[in-house]
Amino acid sequence: MIIYIAFFAILSTLAVNATIIVMKSFYTLRVNQSINQSATTALERLSREIRNAYDFDATQSTFGTSPGRLTLNTKDTGGANTTMEFYVVGNQLGLKEGGVDRGALVTKSVTFTNLVFRSITTANSKAIKIEATIRDSRSATTQTVKFYDTIVLRGSAH
Secondary structure (H helix, E strand, O other): OHHHHHHHHHHHHHHHHHHHHHHHHHHHHHHHHHHHHHHHHHHHHHHHHHHHOOEEOOOOOEOOOOOOEEEEEEEOOOOOEEEEEEEEEOOEEEEEEOOEEEEEOOOOOEEEEEEEEEEEEOOOOEEEEEEEEEEEOOOOOOEEEEEEEEEEOHHHOO
């Protein structure tokens, strides 16, 4: 009888440990998914707007340091000149279109701990290099991932 009780105690302990491991794995997967989804949303919007811009405003932009600020000279849907501004406020990536604040591009649980823009200018075109460090800090287990992208301004080609 004692052997059966010991066997069931060991079996119960193994079942509880397996459940805890599965729960931790699920949480880690959820945090990674949150970071990747936010990075995809933010970098896709950045890439699209940079690609569609004809120039960047070097005086209104902050290059080479974090938090970076990027002001793009672009056209609106009617063809008029306007600006798109990407910036970090409260560790959130924000967007201004034509001076109007459009809010954050990512969820509140995801923060940009580092955002650096670098300008690249050649005789034929201009490009922007992006370095971003994104963190999900919903609990004690914080996940941080770095992302890099380089986008050529289509309108800048000579």
